[in-house]
Amino acid sequence: xxxxxxxxxxxxxxxxxxxxxxxxxxxxxxxxxxxxxxxxxxxxxxxxxxxxxxxxxxxxxxxxxxxxxxxxxxxxxxxxxxxxxxxxxxxxxxxxxxxxxxxxxxxxxxxxxxxxxxxxxxxxxxxxxxxxxxxxxxxxxxxxxxxxxxxxxxxxxxxxxxxxxxxxxxxxxxxxxxxxxxxxxxxxxxxxxxxxxxxxxxxxxxxxxxxxxxxxxxxxxxxxxxxxxxxxxxxxxxxxxxxxxxxxxxxxxxxxxxxxxxxxxxxxxxxxxxxxxxxxxxxxxxxxxxxxxxxxxxxxxxxxxxxxx
Numbered sequence: 001x002x003x004x005x006x007x008x009x010x011x012x013x014x015x016x017x018x019x020x021x022x023x024x025x026x027x028x029x030x031x032x033x034x035x036x037x038x039x040x041x042x043x044x045x046x047x048x049x050x051x052x053x054x055x056x057x058x059x060x061x062x063x064x065x066x067x068x069x070x071x072x073x074x075x076x077x078x079x080x081x082x083x084x085x086x087x088x089x090x091x092x093x094x095x096x097x098x099x100x101x102x103x104x105x106x107x108x109x110x111x112x113x114x115x116x117x118x119x120x121x122x123x124x125x126x127x128x129x130x131x132x133x134x135x136x137x138x139x140x141x142x143x144x145x146x147x148x149x150x151x152x153x154x155x156x157x158x159x160x161x162x163x164x165x166x167x168x169x170x171x172x173x174x175x176x177x178x179x180x181x182x183x184x185x186x187x188x189x190x191x192x193x194x195x196x197x198x199x200x201x202x203x204x205x206x207x208x209x210x211x212x213x214x215x216x217x218x219x220x221x222x223x224x225x226x227x228x229x230x231x232x233x234x235x236x237x238x239x240x241x242x243x244x245x246x247x248x249x250x251x252x253x254x255x256x257x258x259x260x261x262x263x264x265x266x267x268x269x270x271x272x273x274x275x276x277x278x279x280x281x282x283x284x285x286x287x288x289x290x291x292x293x294x295x296x297x298x299x300x301x302x303x304x305x306x307x308x309x
Contacts, residue, residue, distance in 0.1 A: 067104030074107045075100060088147065090224045091154035093196055105146040113142035154225075157196045162229045162265075164197040166258040169233070169251050176248040182237070183214060200225060215241060229258060 190201035
C-alpha cells in the first residue's frame with residue numbers, strides 16, 4: 001500500500017504540473033498561435049466537391065486544447081519527437097491536426113489507463129505482480145493506440161489513392177490529347193475528382209499558385225502520401241518534363257501500367273483470402289459443425305453405454 005500511495009502522490013503532482021503549464025501556456029500563447037498558423041499555411045485545400053456544386057469551406061486549426069498542452073509539456077520534458085507523427089498525419093490527410101495533440105492523446109491515454117488499472121487492481125485485491133505487469137502492458141498499448149489509429153487511416157487513404165490513380169491518368173490522357181496543357185489537365189481533373197486523390201490534386205495546384213513549380217508541387221504531393229503508384233506517376237512526369245518527351249504518350253503508357261498493377265494487386269488479395277479465412281474457419285465454423293454433426297452421435301453412444309452398465 002505504501003508503493004501505491006507514493007505512486008498516487010506522483011500522479012497527483014504530475015497532474016498539478018500539467019494544469020499549471022496549461023494555464024501559463026494559455027495566458028501567453030499568442031506567439032505559439034501565430035507560429036501554428038504559419039506552419040499550417042498551404043494546407044487549406046477545399047474538400048471533395050460534388051460535380052457542379054460549390055466546395056464547402058474548411059476551417060483552420062483551432063486554438064491549443066488540453067491534449068496539445070500536454071503534448072507540448074511531454075515534448076519539452078520527455079523529448080518526444082514529432083517528425084514521424086507529422087508524416088503519419090499528412091498521409092492520413094489530417095492537415096490541421098498538430099502532432100503535439102497526438103502526443104498529448106498518447107500521454108493522457110497511457111496515464112488514464114494505468115490509473116484505471118491500478119484502481120481496479122487495488123479494488124479487487126490483485127497480486128502485486130499482476131498489478132505491475134498489467135499496468136505496464138496496458139500503458140504501453142494505450143501509448144501506441146492513437147498512433148495506430150492514425151496509421152490505419154493513412155494506410156486506407158493511400159490505398160484509396162492508389163486505387164483512384166488510373167482514373168486520373170485516363171482523364172489526363174483524354175485532356176492532353178485534346179490539346180490542353182498538363183497544368184490545365186490537372187486543374188480539370190482536380191475539379192472533377194473526389195476523395196483523397198482530388199484533395200491532394202487541389203493542394204498541389206494551390207501550392208503551384210503560391211509560387212512553386214509544377215515539379216516541386218508534385219514532389220510535395222509525393223512527400224505527403226508516398227505510394228508506389230503515385231511515385232511512378234510523379235517520377236514519370238518529372239522525367240518526361242526534363243527530357244522533353246510527350247506527356248500524352250507518358251500518360252498512355254502509365255495508364256497501361258497502372259491497370260496491370262491494379263490487376264496484380266487484386267490477384268494478390270485473392271491469393272491471401274484462403275489464408276485469412278483459415279483462422280475463422282478453425283476457431284468459429286469447425287466447432288459449430290462438430291457440435292451439430294457429432295453431438296447426436298456422442299449422445300446416442302452415451303445412452304448405449306449407460307444402458308449396458
